[in-house]
Amino acid sequence: MIDDLPIRKIIHVDMDAFYASIAQLDNPELRGKPIAVGGGGKRGVISAASYEARKFGVKSAMSGRLAEKLCPHLIFVKTDFDRYKDISNRIRKIFYDYTDLVEPLSLDEAYLDVTENKIGLPSATLIAQKIRSRIFDEIGLTASAGISINKFIAKVASDYNKPNGQKTVNPEDVLQFLEDLDIRNFYGVGKVTAEKMYQKGIFTGKDLKSKSADYLEEHFGKSGRSYYDIVRGIHNSKVKPNRIRKSLAAERTFNENLSSEIFMLEKLEHIAEEVSKRLDKSKVAGKTITLKIKFSDFTLQTRSKTLPYFISDKTVILDTAKDLLYQDKLKNSVRLLGISLSNLNTNDTKPKTLEKEKKSVSVQLKFDF
Known part of the structure; x- marks a missing residue:
């Protein structure tokens, strides 16, 4: 317990069914109806689903065919990333009216540190309410928010009252909140890890807390x-206003499985061109090229090569991807190809965690949240 430990006021803002909500915003006739973004065609995969569609079990990363079986009257709409980016930029401008400490996680979610904010409001809860109201009034979309002392708890809390709600976990409530939390709701604990924890009698945060560091x-x-x-x-991870990109990628799922490498090379050329464009737009280059191959039986394989210099040129990316494609004989027909570039020429300035900060949060801590 340490009384002078600075407690941050963190908000995690998460847009509600972002892609689907934009489609409904732009097309009023779609409002209140089950829609899926993407997923059209025989091999399409759903990018997002409206809340009306989710009631039938439709969700992202699901095949369009399965989604249609679950919800026969499902409406498919095309993705429009230019529109998503435009809306996302407008939302971020609202964030910056309150703080410069904004860490975007994706187009539809971000962390905000409002410990010290531009409007001088001591309550992070009220700031979150103002931000959500402005997003709705100025853009026409709803957002949910989680508010607490660190990024992890804020992220978990933002899921509690979705859609169009928020939850604050005050400093004095943090430890009880974590103890009561189902282990499946711990951000970062995936399905496989959760199953492993179940096997060891860990079902809640309280069960997890009973285990020693050595055991875990x-x-x-x-x-x-x-x-x-x-x-x-x-x-202790701080809100980083300039998140450092670790990799950049593009991939394509095909309508028909590809068994000929000639056809694969044609697809790789388009993918390499897309990667090169994204690198130029982000003004970065990388050394490690990774080829991603998903076969018709859904097994996944990656092949990588690290060059001695940074590259962003389409020709070099494509030539390296070709070499990786021919590196080993393909075991089956291919349904997806992807190319990613990592080991980018960005500097990671992640601060080292001070050992003295590794203290439990005091249940005595109280201040305006």
Whole structure:
């Protein structure tokens, strides 16, 4: 327990069914109806689903065919990333009216540190309400928010009252909130890890908290230490206004499985061109090229090569991807190809965590949230 430990006021804003909501905003006749963004055609995959569609079990990453079986009257709409980016930029401008400490996670969600904010309002809860109201009034979309002392808890809290709601976890409530939390709701604990935890009698945060750091590290590797800290309210990652891109990629799922490498090369050329455009737009280059191959039986394979210099040129990317394609004989026909560039020429200035900050959050801490 440390009384002078600075407590941050963090908001996680998460737009509600962002892509689908934009489609309904732009097409009033779609409002109140089950829609899926993407997923059209025999091999299409859903990018997003409206809440009306989710009631039938339709969700992102699901095949369009399965979604249509679950919801026969499902309406498919095309993706429009230019529109999504435009709306996302307008939302971020609203964020910047309150703080410069904004860390976008994607087009539809971001962390905001409002400990010290531009309007001098001490309550992060009220700031979140103002932001959500402005997004609705100025853009016509709803957003949900989580508010707490660190990014992890704010992220978890933003899911509690979706859609169009918010939840605040005050400092004095943090430890109880984490103890009561179902382990499946711990951000970063995936399905496989959750099943492993179940097998070891870990179902809630309280069960997790009962395990020692050594036990968790033994059974969950490096992640074990983070689980040990997180359930005690320790998560010292700051809101980073300039998130450093780790990789950049593009991929394509095909309407028909490809068995001929000649046809694959044609597809790779388009993918390499898209990657090159994205690199130029982001003004970055990379050294490591990775070819992603998903076969018709849904098994996934990646092949990588690291060059001695940074590249962003389409020709070099394509030539390297070709070499990787021919590196090993393909075991089956191919349904997806992707190219990613990592080891980018960006500097990671992630601050080192001070050992003295590794303290449990005091249940005594109280101030205006």
